[in-house]
Every structure is written in C-alpha cells, then in structure tokens.
Amino acid sequence: MSNYNIFLKKKECSHCRNNAIIHRKYSGENLCSECFQKNIEKIIYKTISKYQMLKPDDRIIVALSGGKDSIALLYNLNIIQNRAHQSKSIIALTIDEGIGEYRENSIKNAKEFCMKHDIEHKIISFKEKFGFTLDEIIQVKQETPDYKYACNYCATLRRRLLNDGAKGLGGTVLAMGHNLTDFAETYLMNILYKRLDIIANQYLFKEENDKINHFFIKKISPLMRIPEEEILLYSNIKKFNYYPSHCPYREKDPIIRKRVLDFIQVCKEYSPEIEFNLLNGFLEISETLHNHRKKKDYNSCRICGYPCGSKKKCTYCSLLQELSQ
Numbered sequence: 001m002s003n004y005n006i007f008l009k010k011k012e013c014s015h016c017r018n019n020a021i022i023h024r025k026y027s028g029e030n031l032c033s034e035c036f037q038k039n040i041e042k043i044i045y046k047t048i049s050k051y052q053m054l055k056p057d058d059r060i061i062v063a064l065s066g067g068k069d070s071i072a073l074l075y076n077l078n079i080i081q082n083r084a085h086q087s088k089s090i091i092a093l094t095i096d097e098g099i100g101e102y103r104e105n106s107i108k109n110a111k112e113f114c115m116k117h118d119i120e121h122k123i124i125s126f127k128e129k130f131g132f133t134l135d136e137i138i139q140v141k142q143e144t145p146d147y148k149y150a151c152n153y154c155a156t157l158r159r160r161l162l163n164d165g166a167k168g169l170g171g172t173v174l175a176m177g178h179n180l181t182d183f184a185e186t187y188l189m190n191i192l193y194k195r196l197d198i199i200a201n202q203y204l205f206k207e208e209n210d211k212i213n214h215f216f217i218k219k220i221s222p223l224m225r226i227p228e229e230e231i232l233l234y235s236n237i238k239k240f241n242y243y244p245s246h247c248p249y250r251e252k253d254p255i256i257r258k259r260v261l262d263f264i265q266v267c268k269e270y271s272p273e274i275e276f277n278l279l280n281g282f283l284e285i286s287e288t289l290h291n292h293r294k295k296k297d298y299n300s301c302r303i304c305g306y307p308c309g310s311k312k313k314c315t316y317c318s319l320l321q322e323l324s325q
C-alpha cells in the first residue's frame with residue numbers, strides 16, 4: 001500500500017476525533033475506519049450521480065466474480081436500490097469460464113454473498129454455452145502457433161456472455177467492478193496501442209443509439225474513482241467474504257497488461273495522484289475524440305448480426321470459428 005500509511009503512532013482523523021487508520025498521500029487526509037467507509041460509499045454515490053449512471057426504472061445486473069471489487073459494488077448498489085422508492089431488485093450475474101480452483105472458489109464466495117443478502121444470482125458457464133472450459137481451450141491451443149494467451153480468449157467470450165446474459169435477465173444496465181486502477185491501466189494500454197476508436201467509444205456521455213442498444217447493454221463502473229488498495233481496505237473492514245487470489249493466467253502468460261499495471265504501481269510511489277491524472281485524462285480525451293473524430297459506419301457481423309466495426313465478422317464469432325476447427 002505505497003500510497004497509504006498505516007499508522008504506527010496515533011493520529012487523529014481529519015473529519016472527527018477518532019484514531020485514523022489510513023493516511024491518503026494523494027489528498028493529505030487522515031481517516032478513521034468509520035469516516036473511511038462513509039467516504040468510500042459517498043464516492044460511489046457521487047460517481048453514479050455525476051456520470052448519470054442510473055435511471056429510476058433501471059434493472060441493474062451486477063457482474064459478480066466473487067472478488068473484492070464486484071462484492072463491494074454489489075453490496076453498495078443493493079443498498080442504493082433498496083432505499084430507492086419502487087426500484088427493481090438487483091440481479092447478480094457470474095460467468096464461470098472454467099479456470100480450475102480459482103473460479104470454483106470465487107463462485108462459492110459469490111453464491112454465499114448473494115444468499116446472505118437475498119440477491120438473485122445467475123451463473124452462466126463456458127462449458128454449458130460453448131462445450132469447453134477456458135482451461136480446456138488453453139490446453140488445446142497453447143501448443144499451436146496461433147495461441148493468443150488465455151486473456152484474449154477469456155475476455156472476448158466472457159464479454160459476450162455477460163452482455164447477452166444481462167440482456168436475457170431483463171437488465172437495462174450492467175454494473176462492472178472496475179476500479180480506478182483498472183481504468184488507469186486500460187487507458188494506458190489503449191494509448192500504448194493507439195486504440196483511439198476504443199477511447200472515443202468509451203466516452204461516458206455519448207448519445208443513445210437504438211441500433212447499438214438493441215445489441216449491447218449500457219455498462220457502468222461506479223468504483224471508477226476508487227483506487228484498488230482502498231477497495232481492498234474497505235472490503236476488509238466490512239469483513240466481506242471475497243476470494244482474494246488473482247487468476248493464475250495473469251501470472252503465467254507474459255501479458256503486457258500486467259507490466260503496465262506494475263509500471264503504474266511504481267509511478268504511484270513517486271506521484272500518488274497519477275491514477276487520478278490518468279482517469280481525468282481519459283475522461284477529457286475520450287470526449288474530445290468522440291466529438292471530433294469522423295463517425296465511421298459499422299458493419300454487422302455476418303454470423304451473429306452484432307455491430308463489428310469495419311470487419312465482416314466480429315471478434316467473438318471469429319474466435320468461436322477458430323475454436324471449433
């Protein structure tokens with residue numbers, strides 16, 4: 001926790017007279033346990049309101065992995081929905097990619113959390129949808145010359161299952177547990193690979209498009225202004241029973257994303273506000289790119305009909321074809 005001092009000597013909370021448990025280097029605040037929790041919940045609430053993430057009649061589907069981020073998100077959104085007058089109840093959706101013990105254990109945590117909080121929970125697996133788990137895909141593909149690393153297979157297939165699963169449950173919004181660190185990392189990756197269309201497309205206030213909405217559910221990330229370390233501390237204070245390990249493929253494959261994350265962590269040591277700068281840079285640049293780039297027409301995938309940019313086939317269908325060969 002480079003950006004935080006956990007106190008050895010007693011210090012007072014900046015907001016009340018209790019003992020502080022954390023010092024935020026980027027803001028200079030000291031926070032006690034109570035004020036820290038309230039502050040995290042306030043940030044989530046304010047982010048939802050500032051970026052107009054929810055409408056009163058939305059049916060929220062929460063992408064639940066069983067890790068700290070998605071559990072903290074589900075906990076807060078459930079409270080917000082229960083407080084709101086006549087709101088629709090939340091549904092949690094888990095994708096079981098089939099990643100050995102890692103996914104088995106995290107699904108166990110996800111199930112227990114939903115049972116305890118009386119939240120409807122749906123699980124969709126790669127095995128039932130495609131006939132193979134991610135582990136089986138990797139076993140077959142890793143010796144072949146066109147092997148693309150586990151995350152490429154996993155993310156493309158999971159994204160579509162989450163989208164279609166959420167729509168199938170009657171959802172109007174899909175809430176993702178991406179935190180500030182995830183946003184900073186993704187933005188930097190997109191810059192490194194000059195993915196300007198993707199950055200433009202991620203603009204948070206882009207106009208509604210019925211054609212696109214027909215296929216894709218609106219995604220929101222209410223944790224986007226909270227650093228990963230703070231979600232971890234919050235989840236521990238709340239005593240959430242989350243699954244703490246990372247996916248084994250993150251370590252096994254030499255993916256650049258992990259290196260970018262390590263780079264951000266090193267930068268944070270010297271410049272604690274760097275993740276916020278990256279997020280604010282993303283928000284500004286995505287708006288500018290969205291407003292100034294020439295709007296391109298998009299093709300419909302000739303297999304599934306989903307919008308797929310300038311290609312004839314979407315990435316999802318191309319991958320499924322490759323896997324069925």
Ligand code: SF4
Pocket residue numbers: 097150151152154155247248249250
């Ligand atoms: S780290 Fe990669 S393989 Fe593991 S769950 Fe995430 S996207 Fe899938």
Ligand SMILES: [Zn+2]
Pocket residue numbers: 013014015016017018031032033034035036
């Ligand atoms: Zn306090």
Ligand SMILES: [Zn+2]
Pocket residue numbers: 301302303304305306313314315316317318
């Ligand atoms: Zn397709």
